[in-house]
Amino acid sequence: MSILRPFRATDLFRFNNINLDIWTETYGITFYFSYLSRWPDLCCVQEAQDGKLMGYILGKAEGLGTEWHGHVTAVTVAPEYRRLGIGKKLIDLLEFVSDEKYKGYFVDLYVRCTNEVAIKMYENFGYSVFRRVREYYGSLGMGRDSKDEEDAFDMRKPLSRDPGRRSVRSNGREIIVGVHDVS
Amino acid sequence: MSSTLDRQIRPIYDALETGSNKSAVLACNKVLKKQPNNVLVKALKALALVKLQKVEESLVLCDEVLASKPVDDGVLTAMMHVLRGLGRHNDMIAMFENAYKQQPTSEELGQQTFLANVRVGNWKSAQQIATKMNKQLREDRFLYWSVFSTLLQANDPSTPPELQPVLLKLAQRLIETTSVPSYSSPDRLYVHILVLRELKLYDEALALLTTEIGQAICETSLVCEELRRDLIHLKGLIKEEGDRAEQRIVEKKDRNWLEFISLLDAALWDVTSVPEPSDEAKAAAKERIKHTQEVLAKVAEEDGLKDRSAALASLDLEKRARAQDVSTDPSLARTLAENYFSKFSSKACCYEDLQPYVLFEGDELAKWTSFLESQRSFETLADLQRGINVLKLLRWNLTTDELTPELELARAKDYVKEYLAALPFGKSLPDTELQPADDLALLAGETYVNLWKLTNDQSHLFSAASILEYASARSKQSYRIRLLLIRIYHLLGAPSLALEHYRLMNVKQVQTDTLSHLVLTRAATFSLSALGDITYLSECMDSSQIYMSNSQETSEFISRAFQMEKYSQIEDIIVFEDRLDNSLQRDLMKIEHVRMRLAHEQINADLVDMELIELKFIFDRLHHDNRDFSIIPNYQPHSIPSFNEQTLPFGKIPGIGWLTVFLKIYIKAFQLASDLVESVEDKLLIGDRPKPSNDPENKIPLNERLAKKKEEEMEELTPDELAFYEFASALSEWLAPYHDYARPPPSALLAEAAKQNELKPGHPLRNITPPPDATNGSSKKDEEPPTVKEAPEVVSKFFEEMRTRFKAVAEGSQEPTELLHLATLTQEAFLVFTIETVRFKPASVIKQNKLNGLTPAFKEVRTKAVEVLTEISNELIKIAEQSATREKRDAFIAASKDVQAESGFDHDFVLGVARKTTDAKKHVLEGVGKGIQKVLKNHA
C-alpha cells in the first residue's frame, strides 16, 4: 500500500524518517531543487496512507547521442518500509519515464561497492555492472573496508531503444576508471 | 574589453571563484588605483566585500555602482550577487528595470528583469514584462511566463478578490490565442488545466486530459495525473473513476494506493454522497461493497506477499462501511485483521498498518487479543518480527484498567527479557545495519517512561535510560533509540547527554529546521552561557544556517524553474521558501539565542538596538510550524497520551502563542531601553524591510499589540513563565513614562549617527544628513517630568515569590528541570530589569530629567533580586554537590535492578550510565548556579 506521487519541495520537511538512515545522504536544499526544477517527472515519492513518507527517488536525464539515458541519483526507502516492493516501484517508474518520455537508451546509477543489498536488488531488476569508479564517494566514516566503501559501481540497464544491449557489457566489474572519467 | 584590462580582471574573477575573497579585494584595489572609475571592478570589489561580511564597506561601492545606472552584462551579474547578499531585492529590480529601459530590445535584460521580480514575488510586474517580451519576441515561452505570473498574481493573498476572475480570464485568453497547443509539453498543459480549474471550467479541463495526447501525458507525468484526479472529484465522477480504477488494478496491475482509494470511494458513494441515505441507497452500497470486497480478495490472493495494497484496502473498506452503517458482518473487521496479520506479520510496518483497524471492543477485542497471544513466539529470527508485532499490537489496545504500575512493570521486564534473548539473532550483522531486536528495547523504554508517569518515581527513568543506552551501543545506527534517550535525559536533568545523542544523529541542512526542537526547545534553561560556555549558542547559530541558505538560494530555483518551464514545481518551491523563512522553530531559536546572549554579554546600545529591530520584524511574521514530532516513536496504548506528549519538556510545547509572549516581553524591554524610534530605525536598515504578513493584527499600532494579553497565548506558558510575563509587563508599564521622558529626541540621535558615520571608512547610513536643529541630546524639556511612582506589587513581590517556589521544589521533589526552570526565569527577570533600568544608571540622567525618586525604587527591587538569586545560586550548587555522589549512583543502579535481573546485563554497564547521568546533572546544576553569580557580578 503506497501512494505514488510527485516529489514536492515541501517534502523536505517530512523526509526525516527516511534520511536519518545512514545510507541516505541529506544534501543542501539547492541539490533537491536543481532536480525538481529540471526533471520533476523523474522525482517522486511513495507515501503511506497516514501521510508518512516511505521512500523517494530523484533522477535526471543526460548524455549525448547513444549515451542519452536516465540516471538514478538517489533512491531510498525508510527502514520500516523495506522489502515491500517500494524500491522496485520507484525504479520502475523512473525506467518507464526514461523510456517513454525521454526515449533514453538505458538507465544507470552509482552504488557503493559495499552496499550489497542495493547491488543485489539492482541485479534482480536487470542491471549489471558497467564499470567500477574509484573513490566516487566520501567515506562513511566507519573505517572498515574503506576502499570498497568509497568506490562505486556504475550499473546499467538497457531500455527498449537499445534492443541490441549495446549499453551494457559482461565484464564491467573488471573495468576500473577514475572519478574524473565519469560525468 | 581590451586585453590588458582582461589580464587585470581575470585574476579577480579567479579569486572570487575559488573563494579567495581577500585576494580579490587586493586585485580590485590594484586596478582601481589606476582606474578609479572602473564600474565593473567596483562591482566585483563590492561582491568580494559582501562575501567577507564587510557589509558597510561594500554598501558604499554598491551605491556608487547603482548610481552609474549600469547596463554592462558583467556589472549587472556581479551586482545581482551583491544585492542578493545584502538582501536588497528592490534595488536589484530597479537596476534591471533601468538597464532594460535603456536597451528595450535585449532579451537577456528582459529575462533578468522578469526573474528579479519573480524572486520577490512581484507577480504583477513580472506579468507585464513577460507580456511585453512575448509581443516583442513572439516566443511561446514568454507567453507562458506571462500566463503563469498572472495565475500566481490571482492566487496571491494580497490581490483583491474581485480582481481574481479578471486575471484568470486574462490568463485563459492568453493561452487559447496561441497557435502552439498547450499539450506541447506536460508543464504547459499543467498550466492550462490549472487556469481552467480555477475558473471552474471542469469539463473543458477534463476534455483536454482525455484526448489521446492528454492521456499519454498523464501516463508519464504524475503532476498532470494528480490534476486529473482532482478534477474527477470536483466533477463528482466518483463511480466512473471507481470503474476505471478497478480496471487499472485488475488488468494493468496498477498498485498505486490512489487507485484503491478511488475504488473504495466509489463503493461507498451511494451513501456518502447524500446526507441521509435512503434504504435503497444503502442496499445499493452494500451490493457494491460486496463486489469490491470480492475484487480485493482476489487481487490480495494473487499478490500474496508481494504487495499489501489489496489486503489493506479490504480492511479500509470494512472500516468505512461500518462508519456508514452499511457493514453486514460484525466480525469481518477482526477476521480481515487476523488474515492481514497472518500474511504480513513478518514486516516491520504491520503494526502501523493495522493500528487504525483494530480498535475493537468487548468480545471482538477479547478474540483479537487471544489471537495475537497465540501468535507470540521469539524462537527464530523469522519469528522475531512477528513477536514484536504481537507485543506492539497487544500494547496498543490496553485499556487504562490494564495499565496499573504492577502490570506495566511486569510488561517492562518481559520486554527486557525478550530483548536480551533476541540480541544474538543480530550478532553477525555489520554495524551499519539496524539490530532486529531494537524495537523490544524501545517498548521497554517507553513502558518505563509510562511507569514514571504513573508513579512519579524518577527511578523508572533510570531503568529506561539503562536499557536504551545498552540497546544504542548495540545498534549504533538506530536514531529511534536516540530519540527516546534525548527526551529521557532532559527529564533527568542531563541535557548534555541529550545533546550528545542528538549530534550523533547527524542532523543537517533542512533537517535542522524540523528537528532542532529536540534539543533547543527552551534551551536557555540548560545553557551555561553566563559562564562563557557557548555550546547552546553555537548550536542555535549552526541550526540557523539553513535560513540563510534559503533566503539566498531558494528563489534562484523559482527563476530556474521558469527558465526550464517546469511550472508544476514553482508554487511548491515558493511555499517551501515561505515556510522555511517564516519557520516557527527559527524564531523560537532566535528567542532562546537572545535569552542566552543576555546572560553572556554586556547589555549595551548595540545589542539592544539590533535585537529590537530584528524582533520587531519577527513580530510581523506569519509563522509556520515545520517541527517534526511524528519522528518520535510511539508504542503507548491508544488510551493514554503518546510518548511524545508524556515526555514534552515542562509538559508544554512552545508554539506561536509562546513565541508571541516572549516577543512582546523583549520588544517592550528593548524598546524602552533603546533610543531608536521608528523614523530613525528606517535609516539604519541595510536590506529590504521584509514584507509583513497580511494578518490584520499587523495593522494595529505596535504598542497596542504589545500590551494585548491573550488567553490562548498564555495557555502555552508554564505557570512560572506566566509569572515572569506578568512581572515583565508590569515592569515596563511602570517604567515607560520615565523612558519616554528621558529618551533623547530623534534629531539628536541622527546627528550623533551622522557624526559616527563620518568617522568610519564607509558610510552605511546612507540617508543620514544631520538635521538642522541638532543639539547634543540635552534638549530642554518643555514638559514637567512624570511623577515617580513606587514599583507595582507584581514587580516588588516577584522575587520573593520565586524564592518560595524554588524552595518548595528544592525541599521537595528536587526535580532538576523544575529547579533549573525556576532559577533561570528568576535570573531572566533580573536581566530584564537591568535592561529597563540601564538608561537611568548615570546619576546625570536622573538629575537632568529630575527623576530622583527612581533611584531608591530601583534599589529596593534590585536588592531583593540579588538576595533571592544568591540564595537560589547557593542552593543549586549545594544540590549539585549531592547529585553525583556515590549514594546517588547506587540509587540509580538499585533502581535499574529490573533491567539487570535475570540477565547477563552487566552491573558495570549500568554503573557507567549512572555515572554519566549524575555527572551531567551535577554539571548543569552547578553551572547554572555559578552562572547566576557571574550575572550578578556583571550587573552589580
Ligand SMILES: CC(C)(COP(=O)(O)OP(=O)(O)OC[C@H]1O[C@@H](n2cnc3c(N)ncnc32)[C@H](O)[C@@H]1OP(=O)(O)O)[C@@H](O)C(=O)NCCC(=O)NCCS
Ligand atoms: C535499496 C533499497 C532502496 C531497497 O528498497 P526496498 O523497498 O526494500 O526494495 P524492494 O522491496 O522493492 O526490493 C526489491 C528486491 O530487491 C532485493 N532486496 C531488497 N532488499 C534486500 C535485502 N535486504 N536483502 C536481500 N535482497 C533484498 C530483493 O530481491 C527484493 O525483492 P523481494 O523482496 O521480492 O525478494 C533500500 O534498502 C534502501 O533504501 N536502502 C538505503 C538506501 C540505499 O542504499 N539506496 C541505494 C543507493 S544506490
